[in-house]
Amino acid sequence: MAKRRATVPDTHEMDDLKLDNAETTYTNSNINDSSAGVAVKREKLSVEHDDRVLTRLGKVPVLKRNFAFMSMLGFTCTVMNTWEGELQLFLQSFQNGGSAGSIYGYIIVWIGTLCVFAxxxxxxxxxxxxxxxxxxxxMLSPRSCRKFLSYFIGWLNVIGWQAAVAGLGYLSAALVQGVAVMGNPSYQxxxxxxxxxxxxxIAFAVFFNTIIISALPKVEGVILILHVxxxxxxxxxxxxxxxxxxxxQVFTEFMNIGGWQTQGLSFFIGIIASVFNFLGADGAVHMSEEIQNAxxxxxxxxxxxxxxxxxxxxxxxxxILFCxxxxxxxxxxxxxxxxxxxxEQGVGSVPGAQTMASILVILMLCGTVSVVxxxxxxxxSFARDRGLPGWVHIGKVGLPSPPQVVILT
Incomplete structure (x- = not known):
């Protein structure tokens, strides 16, 4: 049987999707949750609705929907690794902006990021x-250029996420070596x-995303607890x-150790560190086809x-600025x-400082799993839409995940 080529609906179809979603939500809200059987029925209705929406978007549902809210919250939090990243990239913002620049720059980025992801x-x-x-x-671009713009953005996303895998893997490796230097200053x-x-x-992350992929939603819930x-x-x-x-000192002291021409320029250079620490919340978007009630x-x-x-x-x-x-x-x-x-200065103990730093190593490794x-x-997804060379092979799916793409990543 010939396969129908996937298409994406225009913007005028979005209202229908939202109405359909509202109707299903209303129906589900009237189901009594008191029995396990009804809970299973609710889950089935939710999955059926998700698959119906995906089909109307021109995609064939092939992935199993294992993720719920808490597991996905853990997933996105560990992809972002904001407080862990803030410690690691502390030097960037402190040298270019000082204590005050670090704080106010962070607040600006936080508000801006919240607006973007809303x-x-x-x-x-x-x-x-x-x-x-x-x-x-x-869906939102003019017909005259929608294919080009979509293709361009698709490549930006693929390259960006592949770079994120390498970046997080490198940070994890550098942290391990840093902890080793703390315990043995002669180590080079x-x-x-x-x-x-x-x-x-990265091999650790691939193992989780292939061999024990079915346990990933539960693992992400545990990681959320570890994160907090x-x-x-x-x-x-x-x-x-x-x-x-x-x-x-903390709230009014600006610095320009980087030697930039003005303090304002130094501030905006330092703000890049905070921007980096808020990247990754859209990781949930790319897991949409594995989430119930996405x-x-x-x-x-x-x-x-x-x-x-x-x-x-x-x-x-x-x-960290106070201490x-x-x-x-x-x-x-x-x-x-x-x-x-x-x-080390604060706790006055090398083993204590190593233990605290080791927490970051563990959480960065967990973040690598989510990023992969x-x-x-x-x-x-981009290969499924024929955007990548070799899409015929890359776009195949081995349930419950596409293992060949995990290994390629």
Missing amino acids: TMGELASMAPTSGGQYHWVY PKSWQTTLLLWAS LGFFAVLVPLVYLSPHRGAE AVIVPRAMVFSVLLNGALGFGILVA LGDVEMALASPTGFPFMAIF ASASRMTW
């Missing part, structure tokens, strides 16, 4: 597909060691044991992850990460 959430509620942005561009990290550790972290508990495990000893700087869960997961991660990131940023200690020593840390020197999942789904 808008993306609206689009995801209308068209929840793994392709995400390039599908939306196709080698580039080939970093490369091997990078590949090891790890924050307090680092924050409490740091704040309690470290000497504190004055509030005036039109509702995806927007909520994105917005709630920005709110939660933003609050945690702001808390750790203010804490900065010897700035010159922190900036000259042989680990390559000033926050490790701040940990999202990157592979984005790549698979």
Whole structure:
């Protein structure tokens, strides 16, 4: 039987999708949740509705919908890794903006990111597909250029997510070496060691996304708990044991260590670190075809992850600035990460500081698992729409995930 070529609806069909979604939501809300049988029926109705919406968007449902709100919230939070990233990229914003620049720049980025993902959430509620942005561009662009723009955005997304996998793997590797330097100052990290550790972290993520992929939703729920508990495990000893700087220094002191022409330019250079730490909430979009009630869960997961991660990131940023200690020593840390020197100065114990830093290593590895999942789904979706060379092979699916794309990623 010949396959019908996938198409994407125009914008005038979006209202029908929203009305259909509202009707199903109303129907489901009138079902009594008291029995397990009714709960199963609700889940079945939700999956059927999701598949119907996906079919109307021109896509054939082939992936199993295992993710719910909490597992997807954990997924997006670990992709973003905001408070963990804030510690790792602390040097960038501190040298270019100082304490005050770091704080106010973070707030600006947080508000801006929330606005961006609120808008993306609206689009995801209308068209929840793994392709995400390039599908939306196709639907909203003029007919004369929609194919070109959609293709261009698709490639940007694929390249960006593939780069994110490499970037997170590298950060994980560098963190491991930094912890090793803390325990053994004579150790000199080698580039080939970093490369091997990078590949090891990615292999760890591939294992989760292929061999035990069916357990990934439950694992993401556990990771969410670790993400929050790890924050307090680092924050409490740091704040309690470290000497504190004055509030005036923290909230009013601007710096331009980078040597830029003006303080304003330095501030905007430093703000890039905060932008990086808020990347990744759209990872939920690329998992849309594996989420139950995706039109509702995806927007909520994105917005709630920005709110939660933003609050945690702001808390750790203010804490690290108050507990900065010897700035010159922190900036000259042989680990390559000033926050490790701040940990050591604050708690007064190398093993204690190593333990705190090891929490970040674990969470970054968990983040790599989520990034590989999202990157592979984005790549698979673009191949399904014949946007990649070799799409015939890349776009195939081996339930419950596309393993060939995970390995390719």
